[in-house]
Amino acid sequence: MTTMNISIIPELAQLIHEKVTSRMYHSAREVVRKRLRLLKEQDEIRLIRLEELRKEITIGIQQLE
Template sequence: MPLTPELEQLIYDKVNSGRYPTASEVIREGLRLLDERDRLAEARLKELKQKIQIGIEELDRGAGFS
């Protein structure tokens, strides 16, 4: 699937800024950041599920609302 003109321009601008030497480096960094974001979201979801489970167990023991 080809890139949109907007994405091509963004990549071009990033390379021209001097921060990235090639378009491949821009894309590589973007993919690395997406992977990092996905891992963080997965970790947050896992933590939330654990907290929910703890809350359910507390309610089952009667340690909930008075």
């Protein structure tokens, strides 16, 4: 595992602290790790949807010709 030190704005630090103190997560590390995984999944879904839309556009253009 690679270690990385980052700086975040106070509002995000507060959000992380709230998640940990609410016992939804065990540590700040867990909050960041899980949220980054979720972001990665969302990005992958967006790319899949974008590719599907491009295919549909191509089909639509071909049908017009």
